[in-house]
Amino acid sequence: MVEVTTGVARLSLLVAPFRVDGEPRPLDEKRRLLLMGAPGEQHMFGVRIVEPFLRRASWAGSVGLSSSPEEFAALVASELFEIVGLTLSNETRVNQLAMAIHSVREAS
Numbered sequence: 001m002v003e004v005t006t007g008v009a010r011l012s013l014l015v016a017p018f019r020v021d022g023e024p025r026p027l028d029e030k031r032r033l034l035l036m037g038a039p040g041e042q043h044m045f046g047v048r049i050v051e052p053f054l055r056r057a058s059w060a061g062s063v064g065l066s067s068s069p070e071e072f073a074a075l076v077a078s079e080l081f082e083i084v085g086l087t088l089s090n091e092t093r094v095n096q097l098a099m100a101i102h103s104v105r106e107a108s
Contacts, residue, residue, distance in 0.1 A: 008045050031058055032079065037086070038087065041066075069102070
């Protein structure tokens, strides 16, 4: 676990120069996004890289982890999202990811 934490910290330092500086534009509530780790996922590194760029482009939304496809579907059903993005760190959760995608399609 220490190796993963150290690796993510090093990668974060490597991508830091590419972050957009300056004041972001006001968030556009019509441009809603949801970025989540797939059910059971614990790593959010990819989402944390993408999120600032989308916010800088005025996208408003939510970021987090989902514990189940049902929880994910309930969140999608509760709000209108233009973009729904899921992240997965390894192939052991592909089935949960597929169920979450199916749940999102049913709920949206």
